[in-house]
Every structure is written in structure tokens, then in C-alpha cells.
Amino acid sequence: MKFTGIGFLLCLFSCNFLFSQQPGNDLLLIQKHNAKMSQYLLQKNINGLKTLFAAGAIVMPEYHPAIYSNESIFNYYQSWFDSTTTRLYQKHTLDVQRSGNYYIETGAFTWQFSKQNNTTTYTGKYLTVWERTDTLFQIAGTAWGADRPIAPNTFLFSRKDLADPVPVPPASQLTTALAQRNEGITTLVKNRQGQQHALQYFTNDAMYLTYDSPVFSGIKDICNYFSEHEKPGDVMVDSLKISASKIIDAGTLKIEFGYYTIDVRWQGGGGRFTGKSINIWRKEEDGSYKLFRQMVNHT
Secondary structure (H helix, E strand, O other), X not given: OEEEEEEEEEOOOOEEEEEOOOOOHHHHHHHHHHHHHHHHHHHOOHHHHHOOEEEEEEEEOOOOOOEOOHHHHHXXXXXXXXXXXEEEEEEEEEEXXXXXXEEEEEEEEEEEEEEOOEEEEEEEEEEEEXXXXXXXXXXXXXXXXXXXXXXHHHHHHHOOOOOOOOOOOOOOHHHHHHHHHHHHHHHHHHOOOHHHHHHHHEEEEEEEEOOOOXXXXXXXXXXXXXXXXXXXXXXXXXXXXXXXXXXXXXXXEEEEEEEEEEEEEEOOEEEEEEEEEEEEEEEOOOOXXXXXEEEEEEO
């Protein structure tokens, strides 16, 4: 089931929703809960935030390790409250997809915050996985990142040495199938075959949300991005390891929380880089899994 937002802007005082079809109660719940997020950030209300996250939620802030426990999630937000004051928090929902009891929301955000005498306007995009149970509607996972280059030390105040162990998904046919797909991606990235990366591993109607960039929608835009980003000659990849920390079988869509380490070199430089992602896989008619939505950011 698909709901597409034509216009969706929320802040503390107003929410406007326009959809191509009549929104149901689930979309109204997303609207309501996003408005609560805005309110709680503006109010520095940590207890309010606690009501928005499901047990076992995973949060992936930009330039920060993935957060795997609710206690650490709330410690992360408390560090924001202790060091900054949120002046504005707005979201613009681009798309919502339902699969079973889960809803995949993609969108754009503006987060304006002050630290001492400096004010930063942080703009970007996000992917949020919502989970609905009989009594609750909460965030099962979320990731976000800037839509243009931003200095990592912008968020230095929020970075913590987390003690959370990285989960390992239990062995299953799905776990094996997605691991094999990630191995295929690894080969193409190392060989700098960007166009094939896009064509073989993304659906035609995919959305790709990556670091320092706007949202790429549709296989043409995604193919153009990877053809440039992973072109041969400029950068050599010595190693790449893609791993999964959690996999949710949501029916039509499969939700994978992942992380990676890549060693690269170029003329005059190189280094090791780490990141994480939320991968939304869909099984295609030929039986292969392809990425329907993907959000990637730096650690």
C-alpha cells in the first residue's frame, strides 16, 4: 500500500497534509507523531521522546555510531538538550510505504539549533521505519543526513563512546539471501562499476538517500549518481565489508539495518571510512532482492 505526500510541513504550531488520496488513520498517526517529535525537541522533553521509540529501536545519526539501545538513544538526545537549544524543527514527508505492520517514511528536514552564541541550520533528508502494534505506533528505526557537505565537528557535542553491543541477526534464508546481495554490491564497488551497482541492485522506482546530497528518485537519477561516484580511475577500494545488525521481515518489504567499513586510496591520500544504512529490500519478479529505499550516512 502506498501513500505519497504532495506537501507535508510540520512544526510545533501547524501541520498541513496534502495527499494524492484520502489519508487513513495510519498516515494521520505519522503526522501526529512527527508533530510530537518537533514539540519535544523544542521543549527539551526527554520523557516525551521516550514515548516515540519502540523497544529495540535503532537510531542512526549522522557522524555518530549507530545506537542500539533505548537507554543510549535517550542519552544521545539528552546530549543535544544539554549542549544546544532547538529553535526550529520541520519535516516534509516525501513518501510513505506500508508493508505489514511497518511504514517506511522518507522525507526532508530542517533542524535549526543554537549552541552558545552560534546558530546552525541543518537541512537534510531522513528515513524512518514506523511500527504499529495493537496499542502503539512508534519508531522502530531512523536515520538522517545532510543534503550538502557539513563539517563532522558540527555534532561533536553529541558523539558518545557507546557501550551498546552490535546485534547480529539470527541465521535464516532471508539473512543469507541479503548477505549474498551485499557481497555482490561489494564486488561492484571494489571494481568501480557504478552503473552496474545501480542497475543490478536498485528497483526502477527506488529512492536513494546518501550523504552530502539531495534525495535521488528513480533508477535514472540513481544510475547517474553511482556512475559518477563509483567511476574507475579516481579512487581505488582496497577492502569493503558490509554487515547487518538487524533484519525485519515485514512481508513484501524486508528491512535491513546495516553498517560498513571501507578502505580507499587515491593519489596523495586515502583512509578508512565507516558508515551505516537502513536498507529496504523488495523481491522482484525474477526472484532477486533489490533496494527499494536506502538511507546511508557517515559514522
